[in-house]
Amino acid sequence: MKAAIFEEPKKLVVKEVDKPTIQKPTDAIIRIVRACVCGSDLWWYRGISKRPTGSLTGHEAIGVVEEVGSSVTHVKPGDFVIAPFTHGCGHCAACLAGFDGNCLNQEPGMNAGYQAEYLRFTGADWALVKIPGQPSDYTDEQLNDLLTLSDVMATGFHAAKSAEVKQGDTVAVIGDGAVGLCAVIGAKLLGAKRIILLSHHEDRAKLGQAFGATDIVTERGDEATKHVLDLTAGAGVDAVMECVGATSAIEQSGQIARPGAIVGRVGVPQTEPKSNQMFFKNIGLRGGIASVTTYDKDLLLDAVLKGEIHPGKVFTKRFDLDHIQDAYAAMDQRTAIKSLVIVADK
């Protein structure tokens, strides 16, 4: 089968490799239909973090189950599924508490290889999310919406959930990447009345507004902080969604939040932020890996199937698997908000 493989920073190739096989009773083999590129992959793409040469890439996909291990009963061959980047067991303390992204039983290092014709998906029984019907029953736009439920939409929603966004809240979203834009959708789903998006790119701000942002703050740094405080009569917002991960963004979150607010953070942090300034304002710092399966099953899949949300609009460029290098380059050069990768006909 064909699979995307990391060679060195800024260089991916597509090679023929062995098709994966069931190795554990909890595995499933999935024929991938659509995959995509994640902003978090840019850390290793750019050589800032390490990745082994020759490793398979990608952690977001939708596809059709081809084979399941003996203990997998919730999905069966032929089922159309979301393949989350998380692999919750559904019954450990973390999964039961709604944090399947931190499942205590997950196999380490198994969230890769989704940019390929076939994927061995570990912990398949509970983690996979069944989509009604078959890929061919959906439009391209609907498939794009469904694909976001493997990571980016759930991650944006996790920012909003972690920040405990409530009905009527005034909130801010830091970051206008695909995750930040999905956080806007997430905040709206939870009832936020006013959604301030910090965005430096006109096309992304526009999409943010289509998703529900009511105010766009285009300044950076202290000027942006001042603008958000001005918009909230100096008090700060009720909740912040931090979707960048830069230390400056995390620290800015504390500055634009009102006392008692929570910063929901999903940007993978690079260095240690200072958090004590938050203590003196009673501001919480919360977040991490999204509860993909929990959120999909609870409400996100339903919202997509009913056409209430259209997170697939974050895919502004499409590529086939053979052009995986171009898909990463488009994200790296910011010519795409998020790159869609067509692996097979639907």
Added chain:
Amino acid sequence: MKAAIFEEPKKLVVKEVDKPTIQKPTDAIIRIVRACVCGSDLWWYRGISKRPTGSLTGHEAIGVVEEVGSSVTHVKPGDFVIAPFTHGCGHCAACLAGFDGNCLNQEPGMNAGYQAEYLRFTGADWALVKIPGQPSDYTDEQLNDLLTLSDVMATGFHAAKSAEVKQGDTVAVIGDGAVGLCAVIGAKLLGAKRIILLSHHEDRAKLGQAFGATDIVTERGDEATKHVLDLTAGAGVDAVMECVGATSAIEQSGQIARPGAIVGRVGVPQTEPKSNQMFFKNIGLRGGIASVTTYDKDLLLDAVLKGEIHPGKVFTKRFDLDHIQDAYAAMDQRTAIKSLVIVADK
């Protein structure tokens, strides 16, 4: 009037000073009946943090209103009140959100001078909490319980509220000082089923058990972490109350919490803790200055008046105002869990 005054590290004196007067329409003058010493005062008592020579001390008291400014309508002369260390206005964005400890309208630096015969209390209209009847209607034990509602009981409760302790939770409390012991009470009030107290002192552990602790962990550092994890089948607790403020305690909180848990912290932090380890377990870090008036009015005063909680048991030594130096020394030398200061007959 007599007032306790800071001279230099490890030295307080009681001197005659001018009785305070109403200076703003929002002030009240309170005749103090009981005051006490806070663990957070040990930072400047020990010379670790700075405090101006000649400054009045103390930020916890109960007493009787003697005079009010023209805009104070919720309390009147003769009312018996809790004088919180916080001064919420009751109508700013922070107070309305339930975070009156971070009131946006409070006058800076006015939470001192409670260890004196009279106190000028700023922002008196909403912040003061009226107690039914007069001091003479209560037993010494009841007065002690009421006195804790000016800070320590509300602060312990804030740890539990910040950690979002829920019915049936298994929780841990780090710190067996008066605040940690009140956090045990707070966790129990919120329905925690199992309360693990990390305590190194037999007398404090015993009081913790009387307050509701079900398990005592006496080890320190990694051994304590291991013990807590063992008690929770390796998963970690549903909520942590961090009542120390040391960086090691905050970081340990993240290690003993299960994925998705929140660390409610009320220990005043001394250096910047690392928080990114918490990100990778989806653990929240939240807390700060307690919402004293909010909590007292919501439920703590009621719980004390009904005799449901007895936080006044944290006062294990009593002193009169003239012996304020001994009251601090007892806390410094850990011969008292918390020092009660009798200012006037009840």
